[in-house]
Amino acid sequence: MIQEILIFLVVLFVAAALLRDDFAFTILYLFAGIYIVGRWWSGHAIKAVRILRDFTPRAFLGDDVKVHLEIKNIGILPIPWLRVQDSLPIELATPGLFKRILSIGSRGKEEFEYILKTRKRGYYPLGPLVASSGDLFGLGVENRLESGSSHLTVYPKIYILSKLELPSRSPMGTLRHKQPIFEDPTRVLSKRDYVAGDSLRRVDWKATAITGRLQVKQFEPSIALETAIFLNLNPEEYDLRARFDATELAIIIAASIANQVIDQKQALGMNTNGLDPLGNMQRFRPLPIRRGKSHLMQILDVLARIEAKGTLPFLDMLRQEIVHLPWGSTLVLITGNAEESLFDALFQIRRSGFNAVVILAGQIPRTQRIQQRAEYFKFPFYHVRTEFDLDMWRS
Amino acid sequence: MSRLQLKEVFRFNEYLSLTFSRILLIVMMTCFGIAMIQVVHAFSPAWNGSFLSLACLVISLEAILVQNRLRKASDLEHSPTFYRVMEWVVILIILKLILYFRLGWGTFLDELPNWSRNFLGSFFNSEYLLAVLIMAAVWGLTLWFVSDLEEIENDVTLVDASDMGGFYSNRSAIRGRMANRFLTIGFMIVFMTALFTIDFGALVRGIYIFNHRSGGLNIIVYFLAGMLLLSQTHFSVLRAGWAWERIPIEPHIARRWIVYSLVALVLVTGIAFILPTSYSMGLLATMGYIFSLIFSLLSGLIFLIFTPLIMLLGWIYRLFGKNAPVASMPEMKLPEPPKETAGRVQPPWLEVVQSVLFWAIFLGVIGYAFYQYFKQNKDLLNKLKQARGIKFLVQAWAWIKGRLSGFNQAVSSVIGVGVKRLRAFIVRSPAQEVWNFINLRRLSPRQQILFFYLALVRRGGETGISRKPSQTPYEYAHTLDRSLPDVSESVHSMTESFIEARYSNHLVESKQASQAKAYWEHIRLALQKLRKRYKAK
Numbered sequence: 001m002i003q004e005i006l007i008f009l010v011v012l013f014v015a016a017a018l019l020r021d022d023f024a025f026t027i028l029y030l031f032a033g034i035y036i037v038g039r040w041w042s043g044h045a046i047k048a049v050r051i052l053r054d055f056t057p058r059a060f061l062g063d064d065v066k067v068h069l070e071i072k073n074i075g076i077l078p079i080p081w082l083r084v085q086d087s088l089p090i091e092l093a094t095p096g097l098f099k100r101i102l103s104i105g106s107r108g109k110e111e112f113e114y115i116l117k118t119r120k121r122g123y124y125p126l127g128p129l130v131a132s133s134g135d136l137f138g139l140g141v142e143n144r145l146e147s148g149s150s151h152l153t154v155y156p157k158i159y160i161l162s163k164l165e166l167p168s169r170s171p172m173g174t175l176r177h178k179q180p181i182f183e184d185p186t187r188v189l190s191k192r193d194y195v196a197g198d199s200l201r202r203v204d205w206k207a208t209a210i211t212g213r214l215q216v217k218q219f220e221p222s223i224a225l226e227t228a229i230f231l232n233l234n235p236e237e238y239d240l241r242a243r244f245d246a247t248e249l250a251i252i253i254a255a256s257i258a259n260q261v262i263d264q265k266q267a268l269g270m271n272t273n274g275l276d277p278l279g280n281m282q283r284f285r286p287l288p289i290r291r292g293k294s295h296l297m298q299i300l301d302v303l304a305r306i307e308a309k310g311t312l313p314f315l316d317m318l319r320q321e322i323v324h325l326p327w328g329s330t331l332v333l334i335t336g337n338a339e340e341s342l343f344d345a346l347f348q349i350r351r352s353g354f355n356a357v358v359i360l361a362g363q364i365p366r367t368q369r370i371q372q373r374a375e376y377f378k379f380p381f382y383h384v385r386t387e388f389d390l391d392m393w394r395s
Numbered sequence: 396m397s398r399l400q401l402k403e404v405f406r407f408n409e410y411l412s413l414t415f416s417r418i419l420l421i422v423m424m425t426c427f428g429i430a431m432i433q434v435v436h437a438f439s440p441a442w443n444g445s446f447l448s449l450a451c452l453v454i455s456l457e458a459i460l461v462q463n464r465l466r467k468a469s470d471l472e473h474s475p476t477f478y479r480v481m482e483w484v485v486i487l488i489i490l491k492l493i494l495y496f497r498l499g500w501g502t503f504l505d506e507l508p509n510w511s512r513n514f515l516g517s518f519f520n521s522e523y524l525l526a527v528l529i530m531a532a533v534w535g536l537t538l539w540f541v542s543d544l545e546e547i548e549n550d551v552t553l554v555d556a557s558d559m560g561g562f563y564s565n566r567s568a569i570r571g572r573m574a575n576r577f578l579t580i581g582f583m584i585v586f587m588t589a590l591f592t593i594d595f596g597a598l599v600r601g602i603y604i605f606n607h608r609s610g611g612l613n614i615i616v617y618f619l620a621g622m623l624l625l626s627q628t629h630f631s632v633l634r635a636g637w638a639w640e641r642i643p644i645e646p647h648i649a650r651r652w653i654v655y656s657l658v659a660l661v662l663v664t665g666i667a668f669i670l671p672t673s674y675s676m677g678l679l680a681t682m683g684y685i686f687s688l689i690f691s692l693l694s695g696l697i698f699l700i701f702t703p704l705i706m707l708l709g710w711i712y713r714l715f716g717k718n719a720p721v722a723s724m725p726e727m728k729l730p731e732p733p734k735e736t737a738g739r740v741q742p743p744w745l746e747v748v749q750s751v752l753f754w755a756i757f758l759g760v761i762g763y764a765f766y767q768y769f770k771q772n773k774d775l776l777n778k779l780k781q782a783r784g785i786k787f788l789v790q791a792w793a794w795i796k797g798r799l800s801g802f803n804q805a806v807s808s809v810i811g812v813g814v815k816r817l818r819a820f821i822v823r824s825p826a827q828e829v830w831n832f833i834n835l836r837r838l839s840p841r842q843q844i845l846f847f848y849l850a851l852v853r854r855g856g857e858t859g860i861s862r863k864p865s866q867t868p869y870e871y872a873h874t875l876d877r878s879l880p881d882v883s884e885s886v887h888s889m890t891e892s893f894i895e896a897r898y899s900n901h902l903v904e905s906k907q908a909s910q911a912k913a914y915w916e917h918i919r920l921a922l923q924k925l926r927k928r929y930k931a932k
Contacts, residue, residue: 004575004578005574005578008581011582012582012585012586015585015586016585016589023585023588023611024585025670026615027581027618029667029756030622030664030667033662033664034622034663037663038659041659078655081633081648081652083642099640099642100642101642101648102645136626136629136630136656137629137656138625138629
């Protein structure tokens, strides 16, 4: 178009010069003016566009996330047309684009809302939002403006595993235990009459004074469950046919156990050889053993965005991280396979004062042999083939 | 937005845009018709066809309406060609009636007996034929444009078509075609109307005389309407893409498009009418005047720069008992503006301004065109740079550019140094500046904390607890602690606040600044007490 106009203007100019017709300059000014005004207008107008994307950055699986978009023109110049295109993850929205054509007046604003369906756990980028605009006469080029992208974390599915019981050797915790060896002097269970052999330290002098008979305190045994989850996300160590489903299941198991342990006000840590898309696809840094809801959210954040693309062998990770754990901790190993070498290592670990629970995730051939090995070493062993198998820990 | 709603919005926008486009087309064609009438009138001054102006508008409107009716071929009883023939018979009759109405019914009665003898010769006389030709041109062009406009409509089909394979829209090509036609017609109008400003009588005698152009408003309106039509076709091209992608659009976008394009055009037209269109002074004369003006200003500037040096020389001369050289300001004689070549009654300065503006715009447009051309054809530019004569010119330009940039740097550094010295002379001492000009309310919370801490250091120094240059803030806090044990907590808190404000990157809140102020008040009172105690001793 611009070429045609240029040719026209040149020919017009030559003709006007030959015929000494000044009038051609007015036409020339008109075209030049339209071109300049058009370019200037669209160039300036797009600079005055401000885009704001507002949404809850974290969601649980199945939640509907409302994304609120506000497109503002802070300038005086109106924007005749503005094409807005927000890129959305295909896992959460179909089609994966939000598009609108707007016309915003001077200092005006437009607001939109769209909903993302959280169908799969993950760490999803929203955007970048691209806004483009141009002049009214189609003589200039389109101007583009790109706003940054934000991220939405969708947590993995969490099951409430109220029947889950993990072994522990740490005394003086908050969890009841059957073995009197873990009696907690801060948790008085009852009182009884003194019998020979009872320690004088157990005598409850106030109760003795009231009853007139020697009374001794009976303590409730309790343990502290310091748990460390070891999640294997090295795809090579999962069966090829069920690799994707099994790793996802392993993540769900880890999230559910983490939720249960923290819910019992116990401390939990997490180690995995999965990769972090946020950290340039490096291995996740182990999360130390801590308690509290904020720590759980941290663990869930990790489990939400983790990718099963690890290359570090599970056993190597176990050997690297075990040295940082406190004595008596319980290790929950969630993996896709358990070789002889793993049981050998676990045996050594147990001798160092740790407990271990082995959970196999996904469809695995030759499970019986693994189970026999676990029974031989007396390790608690569970095989979770599908999510339904988690019912064994649910009330 | 459902597909039905989407279609509705597209339909509404399209309707508005096409209606406006058709109105613009009628305006354009009327202006074209008027221009044709002017041309014929210039060729044959005896013929007066001003009455046809309104007829042009009517025939353009009629062409659009009939075309709209004929689109639905299924509703027609006969073929479209039949209707066209009938349409033209009616047009010819009405045109003839208009002519008779203008000339008087006596003419009709005079001509009537001749019809039976020589119908074609008497009915289609020269005046009538000219009118018919103009009408036919307007009618034909209107139809041509309208058929193109029809091709760029039907957004609703495009909304559905994105599901179908092999469907495409060539609106862009149609737009290009329409633009070419609009420009060609526009050029023809300008050229022909300009051609008839030549005095052909004088030309026969071998003398070129150009008469002053009269009118021209219709041509301007033609171009304005054409540009608006281009704007609407651009909107149509964009709409096709949006419909194809099924992007929801706003219902009022077409209305705003019309309003904004009208505003832009009004603005541009206003500027275009203000800008000069004559070049009565000539390029060289204008350039010469500008250069002489710059030279006069430069010589005055050089004199001002060298005056202190000449004065110094004069002083040295006088030391040796000789007469000092006399420095006098060169006469700032402004060159006379070049004389006009055409007789115009305007103040000379306005003529100069207009000519300067004109040539600046003219050369700017040419320069920009060349710049854009060579930007597109970089290979050609590189080849040209290698050509022998041009290579020398390029090298010469590079040399001049290098020298100029060196000179520019030198001048800027000299000016920069001068300005710095001047500022140093004018600006007060830093101490005065700090204590006289700081407005606490205008300072950021971080600056406020720094201010309070510096005040503490200054007052501490005045009280005799001065901070050694080697002391860190913590060390100084310990020194203060020993002398002011009562406000030890405030001193430490103040130091912490200062360190945070001085070395942290995070945001310092106003709450922290007000806390620092409170600490400072405690310390200040303690320092005052201490001073009084020292004085009493």
